[in-house]
Amino acid sequence: MCHKESSFLNLKSYCEKENFKGWDPYDGLNSKVFQELPLKHWDLARLAWIQGFKRSPINFRKLLLVPKEHNAKGIGLFLSGYCNLYRIAQNGNLSFGTKEEIFKQIDKLSKLLISMQSKGYSGACWGYNFDWQARCLFLFPKNTPTIVATTFCAAALFEAYEITKNETYLTIALSSAKFILNDLKRTTHKDGFLFSYSPLNGNNTVFNASLLGSKLLSTCYYYTNNEEYASMAKESVKACVSSQNKDGSWEYGLLPVQNWKDSFHTGYNLDALITYQNYTGDMSFKNAIDTGFNFYISNFFKSDGTPKYYHTKTYPIDIHCPGQLFVTLSKLNKFKKNKLLADKVLCWTIDNMQSPRGYFYYQLKKGISSKISYMRWSNAFMFHALSNYFLEINNNSNNE
Numbered sequence: 001m002c003h004k005e006s007s008f009l010n011l012k013s014y015c016e017k018e019n020f021k022g023w024d025p026y027d028g029l030n031s032k033v034f035q036e037l038p039l040k041h042w043d044l045a046r047l048a049w050i051q052g053f054k055r056s057p058i059n060f061r062k063l064l065l066v067p068k069e070h071n072a073k074g075i076g077l078f079l080s081g082y083c084n085l086y087r088i089a090q091n092g093n094l095s096f097g098t099k100e101e102i103f104k105q106i107d108k109l110s111k112l113l114i115s116m117q118s119k120g121y122s123g124a125c126w127g128y129n130f131d132w133q134a135r136c137l138f139l140f141p142k143n144t145p146t147i148v149a150t151t152f153c154a155a156a157l158f159e160a161y162e163i164t165k166n167e168t169y170l171t172i173a174l175s176s177a178k179f180i181l182n183d184l185k186r187t188t189h190k191d192g193f194l195f196s197y198s199p200l201n202g203n204n205t206v207f208n209a210s211l212l213g214s215k216l217l218s219t220c221y222y223y224t225n226n227e228e229y230a231s232m233a234k235e236s237v238k239a240c241v242s243s244q245n246k247d248g249s250w251e252y253g254l255l256p257v258q259n260w261k262d263s264f265h266t267g268y269n270l271d272a273l274i275t276y277q278n279y280t281g282d283m284s285f286k287n288a289i290d291t292g293f294n295f296y297i298s299n300f301f302k303s304d305g306t307p308k309y310y311h312t313k314t315y316p317i318d319i320h321c322p323g324q325l326f327v328t329l330s331k332l333n334k335f336k337k338n339k340l341l342a343d344k345v346l347c348w349t350i351d352n353m354q355s356p357r358g359y360f361y362y363q364l365k366k367g368i369s370s371k372i373s374y375m376r377w378s379n380a381f382m383f384h385a386l387s388n389y390f391l392e393i394n395n396n397s398n399n400e
Contacts, residue, residue: 002347005095007354008386012096014358015379020078020109021068022375023061025362028053029131032065046133059372072116072126073149074376077384079109079156084387086163088394096390103163110160110169113153118145121199123178126153138200146198147184150176151212158219170223177220177229180213189254192239205254207240208265211272214240222279230280237276240269241288248291249299249311261311263300267324270296271331293332297341301325305344317364319378322349323385326392335392346389349382 028034028050039045053060082105089099096102118127125145132140140146157173160166185196187204195213196204203209217233220226244250250269252258273289276282299311300321307321308314322345329335329342353361359373360382373379 002350004346004350004386005390007350008390009096010358011354011360011379011383011386012358015078015375015383018068018375020075020375020380021070022074022373022379023059023066023068024071024128024130024374024376025054026050026128026132027061027066027069027130029133030066030069030129031061032067034064043133043139046131046139047135050133055370057368057370057372068375069129070112070116071129071376071380072113073128073152074380075109075113075116076126076149076153076156077376077380079106079113080152080159081380081384081387082106082109083156083159083163084384084391088387088391091394093394106160106163107166110157110164110166113156114168114172117172118143121145121179122182123175123180124154124172125150125176125179125183127198134203140198140200144198144200145179145183147180147195147209147213147216148197150179151216154216155219158223174220174223177217177226180217181228181232184213189239190242192235192237192242194239194254195236203253205258207243207250207253208268208272210236211240211269215272215275218276218279230282233276233280234282237273237285241273241285244288244292246291248288248293248295250292262309262321263296263307263311264318264320264324266292266296266300267328270328274332289332293328293334296328297334297338301341301345303344305341305346305348307345307349315364315366316369317353319349319353319360319362320381322346322353323381326385326389330388330392336396339396342389346386 029046034040034049082102085096086099086102086106088096089102116126118125126149127143127145129142131142154173154176157169161169183199185204186193194204194210197206197209214233214236217229221229249261250266252260252265270289270292273285277285300308307317309316309318309321325345326342329338360378361371362374362378363370
């Protein structure tokens with residue numbers, strides 16, 4: 001029998017003791033040793049170095065002087081999680097802290113997140129705290145803003161505003177729409193267009209990234225009634241829905257090398273589509289959501305609660321695969337109907353992917369697994385995911 005509440009409290013304690021700083025699967029180029037080598041000027045060397053750190057089950061970061069740092073998306077996920085904990089405390093459940101304690105964390109993390117913005121763009125935006133060498137041999141310098149990081153960070157500030165009523169949080173979050181509209185590129189596709197991943201010549205063929213841009217714009221529309229936001233969000237939604245398969249699935253992207261179907265990016269797509277529908281009132285994509293969810297829930301989880309990475313195979317089991325389930329069920333109002341599955345998946349994850357120290361592992365493989373603690377990828381993601389789980393449990397118990 002797994003102990004869900006104590007699992008989350010152990011994770012919460014671990015992250016707070018680390019002050020929300022940590023390593024990342026892709027932070028290899030932050031190595032002070034590598035930065036002293038002439039290899040840092042060679043794209044293939046940078047790629048090999050990053051992939052070596054990412055794939056190794058042994059953590060060489062301390063030895064090679066990779067510092068633990070804050071990551072903007074990670075801070076956004078923690079902030080959203082604490083906002084959920086505040087709502088739980090509002091309902092009288094103080095298992096995860098008092099309203100006053102949680103409010104202080106929300107204010108602290110909001111200010112930290114604002115200080116981490118990438119500078120020089122049309123609106124608020126965020127990137128990652130490391131240089132990233134793409135497989136196409138294009139270098140994304142540290143703090144290059146991305147549509148993914150920006151959406152998670154802005155979403156967290158919207159939630160923080162709802163709790164604190166601090167207008168600064170709202171103003172900064174709303175300004176992120178200008179980044180999406182003015183700084184990102186658009187690629188025409190079928191009935192609409194896809195937003196680019198970043199302002200640089202990066203990936204402009206990924207459905208979940210473009211849909212996250214739609215999610216952010218539709219949220220900004222909800223607060224402003226600016227029709228341009230809703231209109232541009234819809235163009236991206238149309239392009240992505242037009243590429244949905246009849247069975248409700250999506251490939252990861254347009255390119256031949258992006259033709260896989262995976263669990264958590266499908267969850268991202270559904271989260272973005274339901275946010276667009278709820279905030280704009282446009283119901284024309286309801287069937288896409290329904291068929292997408294049916295494919296998601298039927299293909300990515302085994303009957304014993306084992307999460308699968310791909311629809312056709314299980315491994316590697318990434319921590320995002322179980323984590324995204326709780327968010328997707330909550331966002332689509334499907335939690336109560338699928339609570340038995342959610343409980344099985346959570347217990348499987350606690351039993352198989354949580355360290356006795358409280359943190360969650362990165363991936364399980366058939367062979368040697370990576371059990372390194374990654375603050376953004378594993379711990380922040382599961383913190384946010386589990387906060388959604390417990391918020392649903394709390395709300396359902398109060399409604400019974």
